[in-house]
Amino acid sequence: MSDQRVFAQGGMQTSYGFRTVADGEKQTLVNDVFHKVAKRYDIMNDVMSAGMHRVWKNAMIASLNPPRRPGFRFLDVAGGTGDIAFRIVEASDRQATGTVLDINGSMLAVGADRAIKNGYADNLDFVEANAEELPFEDNSFDAYTIAFGIRNVPDIDKALREAYRVLRRGGRFLCLEFSEVEMPVLDRVYDAWSFNGIPAMGKAIAGDSEPYQYLVESIRKFPRQRDFAAMIERAGFARVGYTNYTGGVAALHSGWKI
Template identity: 75%
Template sequence: MAKSRISADGGMETSYGFRDVTEGEKQGLVNDVFHKVAKRYDIMNDVMSAGLHRVWKNAMIAALNPRKDASFKALDVAGGTGDIAFRIVEASDRKAHCTVLDINGSMLAVGEERAVQRKLSDNLTFVEANAESLPFEANSFDAYTIAFGIRNVPRIDVALQEAFRVLKRGGRLLVLEFSEVEMPLLDRVYDQWSFNAIPRFGKAITGDSEPYQYLVESIRKFPNQGDFAKMISEAGFSRVTYTNYSGGIAALHSAWKL
């Protein structure tokens, strides 16, 4: 069922799920997906991960362990709805500041509304911009996080170079992403769930199965753990490691700018 994954040498810039598109076309198609699902994004993640995304995200924040002081500045990319940013601020006892960057205005609108509801607006800044061209000075952030967003970036290598640029020396990169299942038999079960159940649930929840079909396919095209770790190293990062969650359904990649 699954198509071959992109290698560390690239290819995601012309891969829209299992479809090949022209260079420059992917970003608009991806934007349309997230305009459609923005208001039900959390439900989407629950469907795609059977609720486990919440556990994985908590583990990501535990690994980050943000400092409990106002000088700690994090950048959460492709995090428009605020899910990771809220966790970072709460883990810092509401002292750290997190900039939430997303290319999709609909996602950001959901995040800003949720931030007001949670009384976290003072700790957050929302910015509409492209991960491939960050509107920040070099050496600006202590941490760069991105959860389930890097595979939607057309030029992943460029985004990683930008992450390296804006991090301070000693800064931490954490990337949480659906990955390649490495546990025997689980991969078959997960394929059946992904390609048969998820699009149907998506249509039932939102009335449209196409965004979910793309998201399922994009997971299968994304580089596996080893190839993606190689890409992170090639961007200049040190101490590159990854930890599999749930047999490799997701993986947390960690690296440092030293």
């Protein structure tokens, strides 16, 4: 376990990375981070994952395996730039329809523009709203996806309950998130890269290291795999499990509403 890991776990509602902030302040600070990085979001993910986020996202979509027939409806939360939603639409042979929801208008603007340019506008709509208070009726979606976004939600338990509420019976919850590295040696290499390389790369690419520093620290505050799986179960989901990618650098969590 790295020295940084002693800070990990708990207090997500009032933690902005390793800083403790006032109740209700985190969301404003996180919003500012994503306003800054919206136009460079894919580059940011490439930097943070050494390009592996593309492989992990493809594995997530393969696990979802959306049907190639009309009628499948999904909600992609914290997915403003459309990266996951576009993959789902493509995997369904452009049969699926979905809603991309994000609390950050800058991220949504990037996604909506890309949807038009890439021919996905008929399959997707973009909604600015909070994951803790989804503006949808109960039992509205066949799948709920969220990739690298749940750790930025102040009240994760509330967001998970909302995910359960809006899913239909038989609906699937999938969450891809950076997690705890469980492979010896790799954990030390990853920590060195995270705390030294990523902020420096962020400074070089975006001219600002602070958003990247927060994102690195937020990973260390996020619950470990087993703890997060327990939170998903508490929200009501069944058949909960997770799959580690790249030794636990990322993990795909899954649950069903039955």
